[in-house]
Amino acid sequence: MSSQDCIVALASGRAVAALSLIRASGEGIFEIFKSMLQSEVQLEPNHSQFCRLYSQGEPIDEVVATYFKAPKSFTGEDMIEISCHGNPLIVERIIEEFVSRGTRIAEAGEFSRRAYKNNKMSLWDLEALDLLMSSSQVEGVRWAIRSKLEASGLRLQDFRNRLSEVLSQVEAELDFPEHEVDQGTRDGLTKAIEAMALELESWAISFEKSRSHFFSPKVAILGPPNVGKSSLFNCLLGQERAIVYNLAGTTRDLLEAQLRLGGLDLCLVDTAGLRESSDPLERLGMQKSLEVLKAADLVLWLSDQAEPAPQSYRELAKDSKWLFLATKSDLRAREQRKEAWIYISSQTGEGIEKLKKELLSWQKGRPDFEGSLHLSSDRQCQLVREAQSLLSEALDLAAGSAELEWLAQKLREANQRLEPLIGKIGHEEILGRILSRFCIGK
Ligand SMILES: Nc1nc2c(ncn2[C@@H]2O[C@H](COP(=O)(O)OP(=O)(O)O)[C@@H](O)[C@H]2O)c(=O)[nH]1
Ligand SMILES: [Mg+2]
Structure with a gap:
């Protein structure tokens, strides 16, 4: 199965309702949709348009369609969203019409999978979305929305910068031992690692305390x-x-x-x-x-x-x-x-x-909404806990007289654990920081 083939699915609930929403995505989906219209309708990207759908000359429904042109769509592909009348029989006929024109019925989660593949959503977004959809408690929904909004937020970016800074400081000492490191710089390093370990712990604790409010006990x-x-x-x-x-x-x-x-x-x-x-x-x-x-x-x-x-x-x-x-x-x-x-x-x-x-x-007590990053899955919490314990080990090494290489290794491992949340801090980035700090290679 290629991600290029066109897929279609009902996006709203299956019950009879005033309206239902059908989504279709993939290269060529616009042409397929146009072939279901009788007259030449001009559909502009990101605009909604009233239109009539036909099957072999027979009208199926009057709908409002929105065309999203790639890459500015949920999946990052060309997409059509159709608001039709909410009778499941009408929904079925429209989907059948798409299928008869070469579109495939989407598998569960396939729209989101394509969004991830096309870099429209990160793993963080997907997990927040999963919690948003699956939570059976109001508190869970509130938490998930915050988590979703944080995806592009400054908090993760700030943490990433701090970890990157610490990593580059240690790598610089390893790579350029001839550059003397004063005690003040050393103390700063220890403090920075300690602050990061504490912050990770607060994220994990806040999630663990709040999790029981997301689903029905x-x-x-x-x-x-x-x-x-x-x-x-x-x-x-x-x-x-x-x-x-x-x-x-x-x-x-x-x-x-x-x-x-x-x-x-x-x-x-x-x-x-x-x-x-x-x-x-x-x-x-x-x-x-x-x-x-x-x-x-x-x-x-x-x-x-x-x-x-x-x-x-x-x-x-x-x-x-x-x-x-x-x-x-x-x-x-x-x-x-x-x-x-x-x-x-x-x-x-x-x-x-x-x-x-x-x-x-x-069940008294409410989720701890304030002052924390909103992790949205056990998996994220586990990664944060692992990274926290690696940073704590790094802290012990920094305080003792251990080889610097061991400390660097712990920091690299902590970054590895956090990669799904903050991304990889690559060699180039670290080197860039080192060069800017020491002006080496001038
Ligand atoms: N007197 C009295 N009888 C009860 C009470 N609760 C249940 N019963 C009776 O105990 C029997 C078993 O009840 P049931 O709820 O089926 O028990 P289960 O097997 O534990 O599910 C029934 O005849 C009920 O009417 C109660 O609070 N007071
Ligand atoms: Mg019983």
Whole structure:
């Protein structure tokens, strides 16, 4: 498949709507589009134009088309964007018309891939866009927009300059040992490395603290059979989603639902009860429950006898937050209550508000928007962490009496890690800085 072939796809949602947006890209796409018009329509680049589309003389739709001429388009290729009426049948016909004229239906993400290939988007842009599209929380969208705006921002550029400066200072010492380096310059170098390591750490911490606000946390309802898991699931959702029955093993499959609590979106999962069982179907259900347990951000452990979760289950989700809920409180005497358990009744509603408050306070705190670069993926965060630890090692070397070459190596490795964010600091650039500083070779 060449990147030159023409591709087409629906860019907006699939549901019936007032309007839908179809995108097509590739060399020759303008000619293909023009062949769907009856009259000679003059489409100017970057202008929208009302036009009628035809298929073998029969009108398909009245649309507004915008022509973007390469390289000034999203993909960097010639592109057409068509706003048509939002009936999926019309969308289908227009796309079919493109296909019958030699255009191919785009693969998932292919427009963005072409944009990347044609240098219209960097990896940083793509990852910010990915977060923007996939985030299920308002905070995630706000974060992603900031991240996207930063792509061309000064912050990364500034960091890059500082690293480049430090690298060239060390390389200069290595390449031109005859040039004496005074203590002040040395101290400046150490300070600069330290400041960069601290800055990288602040980027990583800020992302790690904020990440849980980007997607709906998974809240798993777990416990032995018949303790009231499905009843709580229904009670929190305010609707009868799950079957509730006085028979152990009723819930076999996982049930998921979005629960909105205040400004918080949770993904609530009802699971099959955990117990010893020889029924293969029930065991299959329990296996799924354990998978949910492992992936849960928060575990609601339910027991009608306030019996703690077995240690083996605790181990499976030791980094998750656990809340212990003693169910069917309407059947228990108050004086038998254990501390650290929240007593709830899905039938009388007792304890449900308290539980909701606990959920809200668990997610309290907001993303740290200010004063940080907005990393948008775990991958970026990992690279930043690696670079930070390399800079910290470089700092130790700079403070000790280690060979300068080792220090240089750490700095080069840190640059390598950060390449996807700040680009490569090449030999030419470093040499340029060295020459400008020492006036060597005059
Ligand atoms: N008295 C009382 N019964 C409850 C309560 N919650 C659930 N039950 C009953 O316990 C049985 C099992 O409930 P269910 O939600 O299906 O439990 P699961 O197997 O853990 O999902 C049903 O007969 C429910 O009516 C409660 O808060 N109080
Ligand atoms: Mg159930």
